[in-house]
Amino acid sequence: MEALAGASRRPRSLAALRALAGRPDPAARVDALGLSFPTPVGLAAGFDKDADAFEALGALGFGFVEVGTVTGLAQPGNPRPRLFRLKSDRALVNRMGFNNAGADAVAAALAQRRRRPGESVLGINVGKSKVVALDDAIADYELSVRALAPFADYLVVNVSSPNTPSLRDLQTTEQLKPLLLCVQNAAREAAGRRRPPAILVKIAPDLTDAQVDAVADLALEIDLDGIVAVNTTTSREHLRSSAAEIEQAGEGGLSGAPLKQRATTVLERLYRRVGGNLVLVSVGGIEDADDAWKRICAGATLVQLYTALVYGGPSLPALLASGVAARARAAGYSRVQDAVGSAVG
Ligand SMILES: Cc1cc2nc3c(=O)[nH]c(=O)nc-3n(C[C@H](O)[C@H](O)[C@H](O)COP(=O)(O)O)c2cc1C
Numbered sequence: 001m002e003a004l005a006g007a008s009r010r011p012r013s014l015a016a017l018r019a020l021a022g023r024p025d026p027a028a029r030v031d032a033l034g035l036s037f038p039t040p041v042g043l044a045a046g047f048d049k050d051a052d053a054f055e056a057l058g059a060l061g062f063g064f065v066e067v068g069t070v071t072g073l074a075q076p077g078n079p080r081p082r083l084f085r086l087k088s089d090r091a092l093v094n095r096m097g098f099n100n101a102g103a104d105a106v107a108a109a110l111a112q113r114r115r116r117p118g119e120s121v122l123g124i125n126v127g128k129s130k131v132v133a134l135d136d137a138i139a140d141y142e143l144s145v146r147a148l149a150p151f152a153d154y155l156v157v158n159v160s161s162p163n164t165p166s167l168r169d170l171q172t173t174e175q176l177k178p179l180l181l182c183v184q185n186a187a188r189e190a191a192g193r194r195r196p197p198a199i200l201v202k203i204a205p206d207l208t209d210a211q212v213d214a215v216a217d218l219a220l221e222i223d224l225d226g227i228v229a230v231n232t233t234t235s236r237e238h239l240r241s242s243a244a245e246i247e248q249a250g251e252g253g254l255s256g257a258p259l260k261q262r263a264t265t266v267l268e269r270l271y272r273r274v275g276g277n278l279v280l281v282s283v284g285g286i287e288d289a290d291d292a293w294k295r296i297c298a299g300a301t302l303v304q305l306y307t308a309l310v311y312g313g314p315s316l317p318a319l320l321a322s323g324v325a326a327r328a329r330a331a332g333y334s335r336v337q338d339a340v341g342s343a344v345g
Contacts, residue, residue, distance in 0.1 A: 004053035017059035021318040024061065025325035030337045032279050032301045033198035033225050035121050035153050039063030039321035040336055041292060044283045044304035045125035045156065045202070049100045051110055058120030061318030066228075066304065067106075068125030069158050072143035074102030075130055078163065084249035085310075086241040086256075090287065092307050094232065095252030097163045098127050103144040110151040124152040125202065126183075127161060134166045138179050142186045149190035152197040157183050160204035160231035162253045168204055172211075173218045176201070180222055198225035198279075205230035205262040205284060212266055216273040226279030228304070229266045233259060256307035260285030264298060271299025271344050287312065289323020296324060296336060297343035 007013035028039040042064035043057050051067040058065055077099025084093045100106070103126070115122070126144040128137045141157065149155060157180060159170040170176060180201060188196045201224060203215055212229075219227055232253025236246055239258060263284025270280055282300035286292050287308040295303050309316055328336040 001048075001053060004056040007059070008053045008055035014055055014059045017056055021059065021061035022322075024063070024318075025322050027325040027328055027335050028063070028321045029335070030063070030301060032337075033154055034195065035198070037063040037121050037302065038118070039317075040296065040300075040302045040324065041317050041320045042066060042121075042123070042281070042302060042304040043309070043317070044306040045069055045123075045158065046094075046096065047306055047309070051106050051124070054122055055113070055119070060314050061321055062120055063317075063321065064121035064123055064153075064302070066123035066125050066156060068100065068156070069098050069127035069161065070100050070103050070106045070124060070144055070148060071098050071127050071129040072103050072140040073129040073131065074105060075100065082252070084252075086239065086245060086249060086254075088240045089256065089258050090307070090311055091239070091241075091254055091256035091258050092310060093249035093252045093254050095163045095250070097130065098161065103147040107147040107151065110148070121153045122151070123154045123156055124148045124197075125156040125158050127158040128164055128167055128170075130164055134169060137170060138182050141179060142182055145183050145186040146190045149187040149197055150192070150194060154198040154200060154225070155183065155187055156200045156202050156228055158202045158231070160202050162204070162232060162234045168206075173214045176215065177218055177222065180218070180224060184222070184224075200224065200226040200228050200279070200281065202228035202231055203266075205233045205259060205266060206235060207266075209269060212269055213273055216270050216278070219278055220274060224278065226281060226301075227270060227274075228281040228283060229270060230259065230263050230284045233262065255284070256311070257285050257287060260287075260291065264295065267295060267300055268298050268344060271341055276341070286320075289320050289327065292320050293324050293327040294343070296339055297341070299341040299344055301337070301340050
């Protein structure tokens with residue numbers, strides 16, 4: 001992160017990273033959410049918590065970078081250790097707990113940056129501050145949205161991290177509807193004369209199918225722009241790691257390869273429900289171009305990854321983007337985007 005943050009401030013370093021990644025294949029470009037994504041492969045939230053390094057991450061070949069989660073108040077997160085590898089599962093367990101500098105500090109940092117047209121898209125993921133009671137959550141999200149909306153191409157309302165107590169209760173439609181309506185309104189007002197950012201909600205893989213359907217219906221009803229599916233899971237089923245390794249990692253959200261199946265099922269369910277009326281961003285267990293391509297064919301306009309970057313290294317985003325473009329061409333599509341949902345009957 002230090003190297004990436006440093007590179008983000010040096011145009012020559014950014015140019016060197018861009019040269020290493022290579023120019024994205026034009027067939028990979030995606031038009032969605034009123035934005036132009038150089039590739040459909042993005043970096044999921046939680047890596048660049050404070051928006052320190054999104055320029056360098058974009059230069060590595062990510063078509064979009066979702067920074068955050070940012071909360072209304074600065075907070076240190078949980079005590080360390082709080083991040084573990086389960087190597088035989090190509091998975092991670094984390095209980096970071098939204099360590100971040102807070103919405104005002106992140107907004108101040110973003111105000112210093114100059115973004116150039118054609119660069120990767122910037123998403124900002126917002127969440128609830130730990131010390132704020134659930135009953136006061138809406139006002140806390142609103143604080144972040146008002147501070148950050150002027151800098152975001154899109155905003156994600158995160159109600160699905162397992163590491164902030166009770167946060168996931170906000171996923172019920174009774175709680176979610178007023179929250180999302182408030183965010184939409186605050187983002188519109190805060191954007192002023194700029195175009196307001198697109199608004200998406202990020203959901204957990206541990207929702208029941210009925211709950212997934214309810215979020216999809218709500219999103220359509222209130223004209224939300226999209227859904228990011230999925231966050232980490234609290235489940236520890238179907239793992240190869242020993243009981244002792246799993247125990248040693250302890251509580252937190254599981255990410256990586258074991259999420260592949262559920263993330264795909266949730267995506268397919270959402271696509272059947274909303275078709276092309278919402279932008280679906282699929283995340284969870286995407287490790288290679290085949291995974292990314294399958295998600296696109298199953299209805300994802302965009303995909304994201306985090307854990308695979310840890311195991312696969314920094315060449316991954318460019319490889320995935322060129323890989324999906326090649327697969328689209330081989331399947332007879334001139335653009336990756338034309339294949340979205342093509343596998344869903
Ligand atoms: C260390 C770590 C921190 C994360 N922090 C956040 C976060 O702050 N906000 C969020 O919405 N998701 C967070 N996530 C979840 C990821 O964005 C993603 O949804 C999840 O890891 C599944 O994708 P993956 O299997 O490609 O890692 C985090 C994941 C990891 C591994």
